[in-house]
Amino acid sequence: MGKILRSYLFWTYERGSFHYDVMVTLILAFIFLTPHFWNYGDHPQQEKLAAGNVLVKIAGPGSYVYEIPAAAVHQDQAPLDGQLQQEIQSVSGAVVLDRYLAVKESRGKITAYRVWAHR
Missing domain, CATH: 3.30.1660 (Dodecin subunit-like)
Structure with missing residues (x-):
């Protein structure tokens, strides 16, 4: 088990192998699923207008x-x-x-x- 974890950490698996696909899937899951559970604090700002701007x-x-x-x-x-x-x-x-x-x-x-x- 330690060898597998070390290989995942140093990304030593060949492209297209099962473990490589697992690593890519975990990364994509992190990217697309964490915004639903974690507030990153980045929200659109309201437009700030100068006194004469409409x-x-x-x-x-x-x-x-x-x-x-x-x-x-x-x-x-x-x-x-x-x-x-x-x-x-x-x-x-x-x-x-x-x-x-x-x-x-x-x-x-x-x-x-x-x-x-x-x-």
Whole structure:
């Protein structure tokens, strides 16, 4: 048994042999199965927008989702939907707002507004 383990450790088996196939199978199993059981901590990051940037995503034919940073909108001035409409029109022209949602961070601070609109 010790000889087999030593051969596995130093990878001395010929390609195509039974033990070689077992080693390759174990490696592939490790690569594809461990992410389901082990959290590696790598998650996609959210887009961080500067104050003047508007992120536009296509949601369907003639339908778009806009993400507007909260710094671009001033709560104490004109109505919120009017300000969002103005920000969007500066990027993509005349659109009709369907709805909007405030995007908040974990502590409850509004970081952006997500707006669904169509032409």
